[in-house]
Amino acid sequence: MTDVFGAEFLDRLHSVGAVKNPASFEALRTQGFPNRRVEAWRYTDLAGQLAQTLTPSGLRINQEQSGLFGPNPAVQTVEGDALSLMNAAVGGEGFLFEVPEGARLKPVFARFGPMAANALVNATNRITIGAGAQAVLVERWGQTDESWMNSDTTIDVAEGGHLRRIILVEDGGAGTQTHRTFTTLGENARYDALVVTLGGGLHRIEQHADLTKPGCHAGLSAIVLKRGEEHSDFVTNVRHLAEDTTSDQQVRTVVDDRATAIFQGGIKVAQDSQRIEGDQLSRALMLSDRAQAFTKPELEIFADDVKCSHGATVGDLDQEALFYMRARGVEEAAARALLVLAFAREPFEALDLPEAIETMLDGKVQEWLGVAGRFEEMDL
Amino acid sequence: MLEIKGLKVKLEEEDKQILKGVDLKIEPGTVHAIMGPNGSGKSTLSYVLSGKDGYVVTDGEATLEGADLLDMDPEDRAAAGLFLAFQYPVEIPGVGNMTFLRTAVNAQRKSRGEVELTAGEFLKEVREKAKSLQIDAEMLKRPVNVGFSGGEKKRNEILQMAMLAPKMCILDETDSGLDVDAMKLVAEGVNALRSEGRSFLVITHYQRLLDYIVPDFVHVLSDGKIVKSGDKSLALAVEKTGYAEFEAA
Numbered sequence: 001m002t003d004v005f006g007a008e009f010l011d012r013l014h015s016v017g018a019v020k021n022p023a024s025f026e027a028l029r030t031q032g033f034p035n036r037r038v039e040a041w042r043y044t045d046l047a048g049q050l051a052q053t054l055t056p057s058g059l060r061i062n063q064e065q066s067g068l069f070g071p072n073p074a075v076q077t078v079e080g081d082a083l084s085l086m087n088a089a090v091g092g093e094g095f096l097f098e099v100p101e102g103a104r105l106k107p108v109f110a111r112f113g114p115m116a117a118n119a120l121v122n123a124t125n126r127i128t129i130g131a132g133a134q135a136v137l138v139e140r141w142g143q144t145d146e147s148w149m150n151s152d153t154t155i156d157v158a159e160g161g162h163l164r165r166i167i168l169v170e171d172g173g174a175g176t177q178t179h180r181t182f183t184t185l186g187e188n189a190r191y192d193a194l195v196v197t198l199g200g201g202l203h204r205i206e207q208h209a210d211l212t213k214p215g216c217h218a219g220l221s222a223i224v225l226k227r228g229e230e231h232s233d234f235v236t237n238v239r240h241l242a243e244d245t246t247s248d249q250q251v252r253t254v255v256d257d258r259a260t261a262i263f264q265g266g267i268k269v270a271q272d273s274q275r276i277e278g279d280q281l282s283r284a285l286m287l288s289d290r291a292q293a294f295t296k297p298e299l300e301i302f303a304d305d306v307k308c309s310h311g312a313t314v315g316d317l318d319q320e321a322l323f324y325m326r327a328r329g330v331e332e333a334a335a336r337a338l339l340v341l342a343f344a345r346e347p348f349e350a351l352d353l354p355e356a357i358e359t360m361l362d363g364k365v366q367e368w369l370g371v372a373g374r375f376e377e378m379d380l
Numbered sequence: 381m382l383e384i385k386g387l388k389v390k391l392e393e394e395d396k397q398i399l400k401g402v403d404l405k406i407e408p409g410t411v412h413a414i415m416g417p418n419g420s421g422k423s424t425l426s427y428v429l430s431g432k433d434g435y436v437v438t439d440g441e442a443t444l445e446g447a448d449l450l451d452m453d454p455e456d457r458a459a460a461g462l463f464l465a466f467q468y469p470v471e472i473p474g475v476g477n478m479t480f481l482r483t484a485v486n487a488q489r490k491s492r493g494e495v496e497l498t499a500g501e502f503l504k505e506v507r508e509k510a511k512s513l514q515i516d517a518e519m520l521k522r523p524v525n526v527g528f529s530g531g532e533k534k535r536n537e538i539l540q541m542a543m544l545a546p547k548m549c550i551l552d553e554t555d556s557g558l559d560v561d562a563m564k565l566v567a568e569g570v571n572a573l574r575s576e577g578r579s580f581l582v583i584t585h586y587q588r589l590l591d592y593i594v595p596d597f598v599h600v601l602s603d604g605k606i607v608k609s610g611d612k613s614l615a616l617a618v619e620k621t622g623y624a625e626f627e628a629a
Binding site: 318321323326328329331339342345374375 | 432433
């Protein structure tokens with residue numbers, strides 16, 4: 001039984017005594033990791049990750065505010081998913097974030113990592129938003145080179161609750177991050193997620209959302225900035241399981257050098273789910289001839305009364321705008337930076353974020369562009 | 381100020397000669413107008429002088445205060461004192477009008493070795509200048525030219541010109557798309573900037589704009605060459621007879 005993909009990687013984990021949940025481990029050892037013949041993994045090859053010798057270690061939480069965060073000892077398995085099985089097999093404890101009914105929180109910031117080199121961190125996290133509660137959660141996942149962070153987060157947003165969640169995934173070097181979120185939304189509940197991924201060797205971020213009751217909404221957006229040999233795979237899967245539900249996906253990708261970015265955007269509408277609106281727009285900026293951007297919309301619609309839109313564009317910066325700015329004296333690099341910054345900001349609008357968070361994210365993008373602090377906002 | 385000698389220009393994409401030997405000398409403090417029919421090369425001249433891609437200079441030269449313009453990047457030409465008011469100002473979604481303008485002002489100052497303006501200094505100046513052009517705070521806050529009417533776009537060009545204080549201003553069909561009131565307002569803005577050390581090249585189809593921005597010299601450009609030069613009365617003659625009379629032989 002050595003022929004499954006990643007068998008040697010798993011045997012190494014087993015030999016260092018990392019397995020805490022034998023049933024999950026055996027299931028994974030039998031099915032193996034997904035290779036590129038699996039449609040959902042067509043563009044992402046885990047061979048490099050699975051060739052590594054990694055040391056399992058726990059999740060380090062640097063919480064910037066106290067109170068609502070706690071450890072989550074419960075390990076759930078998401079059926080069939082190999083990376084979730086790995087998480088369960090090595091017993092990835094994670095965080096618990098619970099917002100009580102009716103609470104209205106100030107933004108909560110939490111950092112995960114950095115950690116030691118060659119570490120394998122598995123985490124199972126749980127977020128619950130009580131009925132009518134409102135929260136803004138900013139998660140920053142960062143790490144050192146040559147490590148792998150793998151997490152599953154389950155979210156429940158109860159009736160009328162609203163979670164706005166920023167997931168900032170940033171790596172200095174060749175790190176791997178694979179994170180999956182599974183959200184269930186109640187009546188009139190809202191989940192607005194914005195994934196921002198910067199740097200890293202390989203990032204695969206999945207956002208799954210089940211719209212189970214009328215009036216709920218899921219916004220699953222991403223800003224992807226990649227250069228060098230970096231690789232990003234952003235996957236969404238929205239399931240409209242109830243009538244009168246809406247979803248929106250805004251993905252903005254900037255790829256330079258030889259970087260690769262993939263967006264696999266799923267919208268599924270069940271047979272009895274009428275009066276559905278689902279929008280999806282993926283725009284990619286290619287800053288180099290050798291960069292690659294793939295967009296794969298996957299729409300499965302079984303109901304009649306449905307308004308779904310999807311669009312994908314790939315292009316270069318607007319040459320007319322570049323010339324206009326240069327003709328005013330703005331040097332080419334700054335003109336390009338201003339245009340990229342404007343492009344990357346597009347998903348902000350739908351989120352209506354507190355100004356401090358927008359400023360922080362702007363700062364991250366400016367840092368990525370090498371123009372930190374250059375374009376400060378002015379109050380008129 | 382600006383000196384153009386035997387300038388010949390063709391399009392990069394197709395082998396088509398647009399300018400066929402343009403000579404023009406503009407002294408400091410003077411206003412020159414170039415008139416000409418569609419396709420005569422008016423806009424090409426303004427784009428070549430400001431450094432837009434897509435044109436190839438096959439012969440001739442253009443200098444600004446003795447410096448070779450054609451060898452410079454667009455941003456260096458701007459820092460050297462050249463300004464082009466666009467016929468179609470470009471909309472730039474997501475880039476704030478003020479962020480853009482301050483970046484431009486400070487990039488030019490930095491390039492010339494001058495101290496950059498602080499946010500406070502910049503805003504004070506921009507508010508004063510915006511007021512005389514009837515540009516309100518709402519317009520200043522919006523992204524560059526996005527959702528601006530034709531008149532607002534042209535006034536925004538003049539605001540940029542006022543803030544950047546160039547030496548040589550080229551106005552490319554600034555009157556296009558403007559009603560009389562908007563044109564008067566823009567012309568007033570331009571006239572307020574006329575000074576001994578600043579020159580203008582006003583490119584236009586129609587004589588009408590020249591009632592408000594009165595030129596010292598008028599040139600007729602036809603088929604890539606200046607075929608006639610004179611004083612402001614030449615503009616009136618063109619208006620009366622049309623361009624046919626001035627077709628290049």
